[in-house]
Amino acid sequence: MNAIKSIKEILFPEKFTCLFCGREIFHGELFCEDCRKEVFYTGAEICEKCGRRTKERTAVCSYCRGRETYFSTARSPFVYKGAISALIKRMKFGGAKYVAEELVSDALYSFHSIGKEFDFIAFVPMTEKGLKKRGFNQSELIARALSEKTGIEVKDVLSRKEGSADQVGLKRAEREKNVKGRFSLKDRRAVKDKRILLIDDVMTTGATVNEISRIFYNAGAAETCVLTLCCAEVK
């Protein structure tokens, strides 16, 4: 280790480089000034149901209107674009596990904005093959980081069948069809009468989290809320 770095670590123990570009920063923020321009928060103008940032003030966005949803609320701190979308890809495909831990401080704000109590935290599972290949499940990392901050335990209650790994490039109706029947509960009793917070990294159409919420609902869960690091904007 070089000596200069170690002195900095003593003086600035929490953060001293930008999470996105690695540039030195001398404050406790995650991003440097330039990168902050590429970080988009969902903010206050969001769909009450799914938490997506909406163009105009509206109670329910075009994704949620007329759609059967099995979760009561979904929230995300970030919009899935710019630096955040690049960081999520760095985490998923480049093994940058620290991204989950760093961004979870913002997820904590979204957690508090839901304003509910939960019996446990669940996460969207990967297929066995997918997990072997990547070595970790990013949704589980986020769930465990959030658990450390909130004291709510994480339960590994779901499994995912092979063949459902790739949702990329599919339209909403195709995604909904693609996720049907792909997830199952390891133990139905674990969710009965429980208030569950479901975690994923990204919410695009919401097909995955809705399908899992449906499974929880059918197994007698009291309520499911969803928290993701980021979500796609309403088009």
Ligand SMILES: [Zn+2]
């Ligand atoms: Zn930067």
Ligand SMILES: [Zn+2]
């Ligand atoms: Zn919505």
